[in-house]
Amino acid sequence: MILVFGKTGQVARELALHSGLTCLDRAAADLSDPSACAAAIRLRRPRAVINAAAYTAVDAAEEHEAEATAINGDAPGAMAAECAALGIPFVTLSTDYVFDGGGETPWRPGDAPGPLGAYGRSKLAGERAVAAAGGVWAVLRTSWVVSAHGNNFVRTMLRLGAERDELRVVADQIGGPTPARDIATACLRMVQGLETAPERAGVYHFAGSPDVSWAGFARAIMAQAGLDCRIHDIPSAEYPTPAARPANSRLDCRGFTAAFGMERPDWRAGLGEILNALKEG
Numbered sequence: 039m040i041l042v043f044g045k046t047g048q049v050a051r052e053l054a055l056h057s058g059l060t061c062l063d064r065a066a067a068d069l070s071d072p073s074a075c076a077a078a079i080r081l082r083r084p085r086a087v088i089n090a091a092a093y094t095a096v097d098a099a100e101e102h103e104a105e106a107t108a109i110n111g112d113a114p115g116a117m118a119a120e121c122a123a124l125g126i127p128f129v130t131l132s133t134d135y136v137f138d139g140g141g142e143t144p145w146r147p148g149d150a151p152g153p154l155g156a157y158g159r160s161k162l163a164g165e166r167a168v169a170a171a172g173g174v175w176a177v178l179r180t181s182w183v184v185s186a187h188g189n190n191f192v193r194t195m196l197r198l199g200a201e202r203d204e205l206r207v208v209a210d211q212i213g214g215p216t217p218a219r220d221i222a223t224a225c226l227r228m229v230q231g232l233e234t235a236p237e238r239a240g241v242y243h244f245a246g247s248p249d250v251s252w253a254g255f256a257r258a259i260m261a262q263a264g265l266d267c268r269i270h271d272i273p274s275a276e277y278p279t280p281a282a283r284p285a286n287s288r289l290d291c292r293g294f295t296a297a298f299g300m301e302r303p304d305w306r307a308g309l310g311e312i313l314n315a316l317k318e319g
């Protein structure tokens with residue numbers, strides 16, 4: 039059995055569609071209590087652990103950094119330490135928001151992080167705690183997660199696109215939208231890969247292709263959904279938010295493909311599947 043932290047989130051819901059997994063919701067394991075997470079692993083004796091739970095409210099994290107750091111920093115660290123003690127692989131997710139967004143070159147896993155906000159700092163704290171715990175661990179940084187469930191940009195655009203004739207969307211933040219379904223597959227590939235070749239432990243990048251601005255992504259969503267809503271390109275300065283977002287969120291995913299044999303998924307295909315799932319309701 040593979041133990042998954044998270045049950046209701048975008049990635050956790052896609053993981054739960056696979057067999058051989060036990061998914062823990064907040065009632066079964068609250069990440070604001072890291073030692074309870076370690077205890078849950080000890081009790082259940084899985085062959086591997088995937089952490090798909092996190093504090094993901096980017097703007098709210100600015101005012102709740104201590105809570106975000108407990109959940110995104112301390113809890114994965116405690117999980118990783120327990121997995122190291124048990125000699126089992128541990129996979130956790132991180133984000134493009136650990137980078138400062140400078141330049142236009144896709145970020146490589148070894149590039150220096152420089153988070154612009156509290157969410158990114160809390161996720162970086164988690165990466166560092168996991169690496170420090172030792173054992174057979176992997177951090178998968180992904181970006182712009184989308185699915186038919188939960189809070190994500192596709193669902194926001196569908197809601198707003200049905201209400202309005204035009205929308206202003208930032209065009210100077212570029213990244214790779216990533217279907218949660220593909221992230222779930224990637225996590226399971228990593229578990230298998232780490233079981234057979236533990237020397238693959240480390241930090242990896244995995245994002246959908248092609249890279250696009252939020253405005254470009256919004257236009258694709260409106261077009262594929264058949265919504266008549268015009269998207270105006272705006273600079274980030276015209277869409278002020280409590281937390282700054284990186285301008286360059288491009289992730290260089292070649293190391294992941296080389297290690298685990300999975301290419302970057304085309305988000306345009308994933309978007310079609312999400313729209314179909316929402317239509318079938």
Ligand SMILES: NC(=O)C1=CN([C@@H]2O[C@H](COP(=O)(O)OP(=O)(O)OC[C@H]3O[C@@H](n4cnc5c(N)ncnc54)[C@H](OP(=O)(O)O)[C@@H]3O)[C@@H](O)[C@H]2O)C=CC1
Nearest residue numbers: 046047048049064068069070091092094131133180182183
């Ligand atoms: N969403 C995105 O765009 C991106 C996400 N990521 C990372 O990918 C991973 C998965 O994200 P995603 O699936 O989108 O997340 P979601 O925001 O969809 O879900 C978050 C999950 O974490 C759970 N959770 C939050 N706080 C706690 C807590 N204190 N104890 C237990 N469970 C808790 C939530 O449970 P509940 O329903 O009870 O609140 C929910 O199941 C995260 O590590 C995230 O940082 C990386 C890049 C982009």
Ligand SMILES: Cc1cn([C@H]2C[C@H](O)[C@@H](COP(=O)(O)OP(=O)(O)O[C@H]3O[C@@H](C)C(=O)[C@@H](O)[C@H]3O)O2)c(=O)[nH]c1=O
Nearest residue numbers: 094096133134135181182183191206207208252277283
């Ligand atoms: C709704 C809306 C958003 N925007 C902008 C704000 C923001 O820069 C961008 C995306 O909005 P979101 O609120 O979805 O962005 P955000 O919540 O920051 O998404 C991030 O979530 C975390 C968890 C991650 O790890 C990141 O990879 C990333 O996916 O679009 C507009 O320009 N116009 C709009 O009408």
Ligand SMILES: [Mg+2]
Nearest residue numbers: 095096189190
């Ligand atoms: Mg959001």
